Amino acid sequence: MRRAYFKDNRIAYLLVAPQLLIIFVFFYWPTGEALFWAFTLEQPWGGGNEWVGLDNLNAVLSDGRYWNAVVVSVIFALASTALAMGMALILAIFADRQLRGYKFYRIGMIWPYAIAAPAVGLAFRFVFNPDAGIMSYLNTISADVWNPTLNGTHALIMIVVAGAWKQVAYNFIFFLAGLQSIPKSITEAGAMDGASVLRRVRDLQLPLLAPTFFFLLVINITDSFTDSFGIVDVMTQGGPARATDLLVYKIYTDGFKGLDYSGAAAQSIILMSLVILLTVFQFRYIERRVHYTG
Amino acid sequence: MAQIGIRGVRKSYGKTQVVHGVDVDIVDGEFVVILGPSGCGKSTLLRMIAGLEEITAGEISIDGEVVNELEPRERGCAMVFQNYALYPHMTVAQNIGYSLKVAGVPRATRDQRVLETARTIGLVDFLDRKPGQLSGGQRQRVAMGRAMIREPRVFLFDEPLSNLDAKLRVQMRLEIRRLHQRLRATSVFVTHDQVEAMTLADRLIVMNEGHIDQIGTPSEVYGLPASRYVGGFIGSPPMNFLDVTVGGDGGHVVVGDGQHLSIDPAIGAGLVGQTVEVGIRPEHVTVGHRAGGSTLTAAFDFMEDLGAGRLFHGRLGGADFIVHSPEHRPPAFGEEIPLHIPRDAVHLFDPQTGKRVAAQPVVQAAAA
Amino acid sequence: MIERTPILNVATHVIMFSGLLLLLVPVWFAFVASTHTMQAVNAIPPEFLPGDQFFTNIEAAWTRADFATKFVNSMIVAVGVVVGKVAIAAITAFSIVFFNYRLRQLAFWMVFITLMLPLEVRIVPTFAVAANALSPFQVLMNLFGITALVEAVSGVRVELNWNLLNSYTGLILPLVATATGTFLYRQFFLTIPDELVEAAKMDGAGPIRFLRDTLIPLSKTNMAALATIMFVFAWNQYLWPLLVITDTANFGVVVVELGRLIPDMTTTGGGIPEWHTAMAATLIVMVPPLLVVVLMQRWFVRGLINTDK
Numbered sequence: 001m002r003r004a005y006f007k008d009n010r011i012a013y014l015l016v017a018p019q020l021l022i023i024f025v026f027f028y029w030p031t032g033e034a035l036f037w038a039f040t041l042e043q044p045w046g047g048g049n050e051w052v053g054l055d056n057l058n059a060v061l062s063d064g065r066y067w068n069a070v071v072v073s074v075i076f077a078l079a080s081t082a083l084a085m086g087m088a089l090i091l092a093i094f095a096d097r098q099l100r101g102y103k104f105y106r107i108g109m110i111w112p113y114a115i116a117a118p119a120v121g122l123a124f125r126f127v128f129n130p131d132a133g134i135m136s137y138l139n140t141i142s143a144d145v146w147n148p149t150l151n152g153t154h155a156l157i158m159i160v161v162a163g164a165w166k167q168v169a170y171n172f173i174f175f176l177a178g179l180q181s182i183p184k185s186i187t188e189a190g191a192m193d194g195a196s197v198l199r200r201v202r203d204l205q206l207p208l209l210a211p212t213f214f215f216l217l218v219i220n221i222t223d224s225f226t227d228s229f230g231i232v233d234v235m236t237q238g239g240p241a242r243a244t245d246l247l248v249y250k251i252y253t254d255g256f257k258g259l260d261y262s263g264a265a266a267q268s269i270i271l272m273s274l275v276i277l278l279t280v281f282q283f284r285y286i287e288r289r290v291h292y293t294g
Numbered sequence: 295m296a297q298i299g300i301r302g303v304r305k306s307y308g309k310t311q312v313v314h315g316v317d318v319d320i321v322d323g324e325f326v327v328i329l330g331p332s333g334c335g336k337s338t339l340l341r342m343i344a345g346l347e348e349i350t351a352g353e354i355s356i357d358g359e360v361v362n363e364l365e366p367r368e369r370g371c372a373m374v375f376q377n378y379a380l381y382p383h384m385t386v387a388q389n390i391g392y393s394l395k396v397a398g399v400p401r402a403t404r405d406q407r408v409l410e411t412a413r414t415i416g417l418v419d420f421l422d423r424k425p426g427q428l429s430g431g432q433r434q435r436v437a438m439g440r441a442m443i444r445e446p447r448v449f450l451f452d453e454p455l456s457n458l459d460a461k462l463r464v465q466m467r468l469e470i471r472r473l474h475q476r477l478r479a480t481s482v483f484v485t486h487d488q489v490e491a492m493t494l495a496d497r498l499i500v501m502n503e504g505h506i507d508q509i510g511t512p513s514e515v516y517g518l519p520a521s522r523y524v525g526g527f528i529g530s531p532p533m534n535f536l537d538v539t540v541g542g543d544g545g546h547v548v549v550g551d552g553q554h555l556s557i558d559p560a561i562g563a564g565l566v567g568q569t570v571e572v573g574i575r576p577e578h579v580t581v582g583h584r585a586g587g588s589t590l591t592a593a594f595d596f597m598e599d600l601g602a603g604r605l606f607h608g609r610l611g612g613a614d615f616i617v618h619s620p621e622h623r624p625p626a627f628g629e630e631i632p633l634h635i636p637r638d639a640v641h642l643f644d645p646q647t648g649k650r651v652a653a654q655p656v657v658q659a660a661a662a
Numbered sequence: 663m664i665e666r667t668p669i670l671n672v673a674t675h676v677i678m679f680s681g682l683l684l685l686l687v688p689v690w691f692a693f694v695a696s697t698h699t700m701q702a703v704n705a706i707p708p709e710f711l712p713g714d715q716f717f718t719n720i721e722a723a724w725t726r727a728d729f730a731t732k733f734v735n736s737m738i739v740a741v742g743v744v745v746g747k748v749a750i751a752a753i754t755a756f757s758i759v760f761f762n763y764r765l766r767q768l769a770f771w772m773v774f775i776t777l778m779l780p781l782e783v784r785i786v787p788t789f790a791v792a793a794n795a796l797s798p799f800q801v802l803m804n805l806f807g808i809t810a811l812v813e814a815v816s817g818v819r820v821e822l823n824w825n826l827l828n829s830y831t832g833l834i835l836p837l838v839a840t841a842t843g844t845f846l847y848r849q850f851f852l853t854i855p856d857e858l859v860e861a862a863k864m865d866g867a868g869p870i871r872f873l874r875d876t877l878i879p880l881s882k883t884n885m886a887a888l889a890t891i892m893f894v895f896a897w898n899q900y901l902w903p904l905l906v907i908t909d910t911a912n913f914g915v916v917v918v919e920l921g922r923l924i925p926d927m928t929t930t931g932g933g934i935p936e937w938h939t940a941m942a943a944t945l946i947v948m949v950p951p952l953l954v955v956v957l958m959q960r961w962f963v964r965g966l967i968n969t970d971k
Contacts, residue, residue, distance in 0.1 A: 004856040004857075004859035004860045005761055005859075006859075006869040006872070008761075008868075008869065009762075009763045011757075011870065012757040012760075012761035013763070015753040015756060016753075016754055016757040016758065018750055019750045019751075019773060019844065020772060022836070022839040023773060023839045024798065025791060025795055025798055026788055026791060026835075026839065027779050027784070027839065028772075029787075029798040030790070031787070033787035034784055034786070034787045037787065087684075090677065090681075094674045094677050095678060099671055099674055099675065105678045105682065107956060107959060108681075108685070109682070109685065110955065110959065110962075110963070111956060113894070113955060114948070114951040114955035114956075115689075115898075115948050115951070115952070116898035116900065118918075119917070119944045119947050120688065122923070123689060123691070125924070126688075126691060126692060126695055126937055126941060127688050127691050132704045132705075132708060132937055134691065134708055136708060137708070162688075168685065173963055173967065174966075174967065177963075177967050183377065183379065185375045185377055185379035186379050186381060186382075187664070188344075188373075188664060189373070189375060189379040189380075189381070189440075191345075191346065191365075191366045191367065191664045191665065192344060192367070192372060193367075193393035193396055193440070193444075194367035194393050194396040195396045196367075196665070196667075197670055198670070203392070210383075226780040227782070230900040230901065233904075233921060234924060248782045248783070251782075251783070251786070252782075252785060252901070255785065256905070261786060264786045265786060268783050268787075271783045272779065272784065275783060276778045279777060345664075346664055365664075365665045365666070
C-alpha cells in the first residue's frame with residue numbers, strides 16, 4: 001500500500017466533508033427516516049407519530065395489490081433482462097468479429113443509451129399506440145386485437161420492450177468489452193485446434209464471458225427495479241388495472257398520490273433490502289474480472 | 295512429417311510492407327529457428343505458415359501442397375504461443391484434448407491420448423487443474439502437450455520461452471530439443487534470443503527488416519556472417535566494426551590511425567583504394583605478439599571481469615574496440631596494448647549494402 | 663478474422679443490420695410522426711416515410727412546451743451536476759488516498775454504500791428533506807438539547823431552514839454525491855506511484871498544489887470519461903425534477919416536460935392526440951445526450967466500463 005502521505009489531516013477532513021455532508025443529508029438521513037416511518041404511523045406533513053412495530057410491514061405484506069406489484073416487477077425484471085441481454089449478447093458476438101463497418105455498427109448499438117427513459121417511453125407509446133402508428137394496423141383486422149390501454153398483458157409487453165430497448169446498449173458495451181478482453185491468441189489457439197468460428201463462440205467465448213454475464217444479470221435486475229420509473233410513468237402510469245404497477249411506481253403513487261408515508265416507507269425498506277441484497281451478492285460472489293493468465 | 299516451401303512470400307498491411315519476399319525451403323524433420331529483432335517480420339512469417347495471417351503475395355506449401363487458401367485447421371500445423379494461450383476455463387486435460395474433441399474423436403480414445411501426452415510432458419498429476427493453478431513452466435508444458443497431441447506435420451513456436459525466467463528458459467529449451475530428437479517433427483521456432491536460437495537450431499534464418507539476411511547452421515552464421523547486420527546481431531559481446539581503406543596491394547587495410555591490418559589478398563585485390571568496413575569478433579583477438587596475421591596497437595581504458603574471461607574496452611582507429619581475453623592484468627587508463635588479429639578473423643563488409651565482401655561464397659547449405 | 667467465412671460474414675452483416683434497424687424503430691417512427699400533420703399521423707394505415715412538416719412541428723413543440731427556458735434549465739442542471747460530481751469525486755478520493763487519517767476507510771465505505779441506496783427507493787423521505795435541507799441538523803440539535811441550550815442562553819430559538827424546492831440547488835445538489843465517480847478517482851489515484859508524492863514533497867509542493875499541478879492534469883482522461891456519462895445521467899433525470907419543481911414555468915426541465923406532452927385523453931380533452939408535436943419534442947430532448955454519446959464515444963465507453971456503472 002501507499003507509504004507517502006501528506007501530513008496535514010485538516011485539509012483531508014475539509015476535502016472529504018462536502019461529499020459526506022451531502023450523503024448524510026440526502027442518503028443516510030432519508031434512509032433513516034424511511035426506517036423510522038416504516039415502524040411508526042405518521043400524519044403526512046407533520047403531526048405526531050406513533051410506534052407501531054411491524055404493523056406497517058404486515059399491512060404491506062398482506063395487501064394483495066402489493067403482491068400484484070411484486071409479481072409484475074418480477075415478470076418485468078426477468079423479461080426485460082432476458083430480452084436486453086439476449087439481444088446485446090448476439091449483437092456483441094457478431095460485432096466482435098470486427099468485419100467491415102464494425103465502427104458504424106458499434107455506434108449504431110451504443111446510441112440508445114443516451115435516450116432518457118421518458119423519451120423512450122413516449123416514442124414507444126406512439127409505436128404501440130392502438131389508434132395510430134404501426135400497431136394500429138392490427139386493430140383494423142378486428143377491434144382491440146392490440147390495446148395496451150385496456151389489456152394488461154399488452155401494457156406489460158409494451159413496458160418490457162421499452163425497458164429492454166433502453167438496456168441493450170449498456171449490455172452491448174459490456175459484452176463487447178468482455179469479448180475484447182479475451183486475448184486474441186486464445187481465439188487463434190482455438191483456430192489452430194481446428195475449431196470453427198461458431199464452435200469457438202460456444203467453447204471459448206461464451207464460457208469466458210460468464211463473469212460479464214452474471215455481472216450484467218445483477219445490474220439489469222437491479223436497474224429494472226429502480227430505473228423503470230420513467231418508462232412506467234410516461235407509458236402506462238401503472239395501468240390498466242395495475243397491470244404495470246411496478247414496486248417502484250407503487251412507492252411513488254402510495255407516497256405522493258396516496259400520501260401514505262408509512263406504507264410507502266415500508267415498501268421502500270423492502271425494495272431497498274432487495275437492492276442491497278443483489279448488490280452485496282454481486283460484490284461478494286461475482287468475480288468481475290477474469291484473469292486470463294492462462 | 296513435412297517439408298515446407300516458402301516462395302517469394304510478402305506481407306503488407308495496407309501500404310506498409312513488413313515481409314519483403316522471402317524464400318526458404320525447410321526440410322522434413324528439420325528444426326529451423328527464425329531469429330531477428332522485434333518487428334523484423336519473423337512472427338508474421340510464422341503466422342503466415344500457420345494460416346493466421348493472409349499471405350499478400352507468394353506461396354507457402356507444405357509437403358508440396360500449396361496451403362495459401364487453406365484454413366489453419368486444414369494445414370496440419372500446431373502452434374505454441376508466446377503467452378501460452380491456454381483456455382483458462384478448461385482443465386489441463388481439456389486443454390490438451392480440445393483439438394481431438396473438435397475433431398470428433400471418441401471420448402475413450404481421447405482420454406487415452408491425453409493421458410499418453412500428459413505422460414510425455416510429465417503432467418499426469420495435474421490433469422484436473424486449471425491453467426491458473428499452474429506455474430509458468432507447467433503452463434508451457436501444457437501448451438506443448440496441446441500441440442503434440444494432434445501429431446501435427448509441423449510444429450510452430452512463437453517465442454514460447456520469452457515469458458519464463460532465465461533458469462526455466464534453459465530447462466525448457468533442453469526439453470524442446472529433447473522432444474524434437476524423439477519426435478523428429480519439422481519445427482519452426484521464432485525467437486529474438488540468439489542463445490536460444492543457436493542452441494536449438496539445425497538451421498538458422500536470420501531476418502532483418504522483413505528480409506532474410508542469412509540462412510545457415512549456427513556455425514556458418516557465426517563463422518561467416520553474410521552481412522554486417524548478422525555479424526553484429528550474433529555473438530556476445532558484439533563484433534567490433536572499423537571503417538578502413540583497402541591498402542596498396544590488397545593484402546591489408548589501413549585503419550583510421552594508419553595502422554595496417556592484414557586481410558586475405560584474394561578478397562582485397564579487387565578493392566584497392568576503396569573504403570570497406572571490417573568486423574572483428576572480440577574473442578578472436580589475442581593480447582600480445584604472435585606470428586601470422588597482424589599486430590596492432592590499441593589504447594585501453596578499463597576491463598570488465600566476467601569471471602570466465604575478461605572484456606577489455608578501448609579504442610582502435612577512432613572506433614570503440616572490445617577484446618575478450620583470458621588476460622588478467624587490468625590496463626592503466628589509456629594504456630597501449632598490442633593485439634594480434636589473425637587474417638581469417640577479419641570479416642569485410644560493403645559499407646553501402648552491408649553485405650559481406652568475399653572471394654569465398656557465403657555457404658547457404660542445406661541442413662546436416 | 664482468421665478464416666475466410668463468406669457465408670458467416672453475410673449472416674453477420676444481416677444480423678448486425680437487423681439489430682440496427684430494430685433499435686432504430688421507435689426513433690424512426692417518432693421522426694416520421696414529427697414530419698406529418700396531425701391528421702396524417704392519426705390516419706390508418708399509418709405513414710412509414712417522413713413528410714414535410716418537420717420544422718413546423720419542431721417549432722410548434724418548442725413554443726408549446728416552452729423549451730426556450732427549459733432547455734437552458736436542463737443545460738444548467740446537467741452542467742452543474744457534471745461539474746459538481748467531477749469536483750466532489752476528485753477531492754473526496756484525493757482525501758481518502760493521499761492522507762492517512764483514522765476515518766478514511768469509514769469515509770470511503772460511507773460513500774461507497776450509497777450505491778445501494780438508489781434515489782427511487784428512498785424517494786419519499788428524500789423529497790421531505792429537500793423541503794428543508796437543514797432539517798436533519800435541526801432534529802439532531804433538538805435531540806441533543808442544543809436548541810434548548812441556545813434558547814436558554816441567548817433567548818433565540820434556532821430555526822434552521824433551507825428550502826430546496828423550486829431551485830437549481832434543489833435540482834443539482836442531491837445528485838452531486840457520486841459513489842461511482844469517487845471510486846473511479848480512487849482507483850486512478852491508487853495507481854499514482856509513491857515516488858511522485860515524494861518528489862512533490864521534495865519540491866516543496868503541498869497537497870493542494872500537488873492536486874492542482876500533478877493529479878488533475880494526469881486525470882484528464884478520467885475526467886472526460888466521467889463527465890460524459892454523468893452528463894447523460896443528469897440530463898435524463900426525471901423523477902427528481904418531477905417532484906422538486908412545481909414552478910415548471912421557471913425551473914422546469916425538458917425531460918419532465920415530455921411527461922406533460924403525453925397526448926392522451928386528459929391532455930387533449932377528448933380531442934385528437936397531438937402525436938406530431940409530442941414526437942417532435944421527444945426528438946428535441948434526445949439531441950444533447952445523443953451528441954455527447956456519439957461525439958465522445960471513446961470517453962463514454964471507457965467511463966462506463968471503468969466505473970462498472
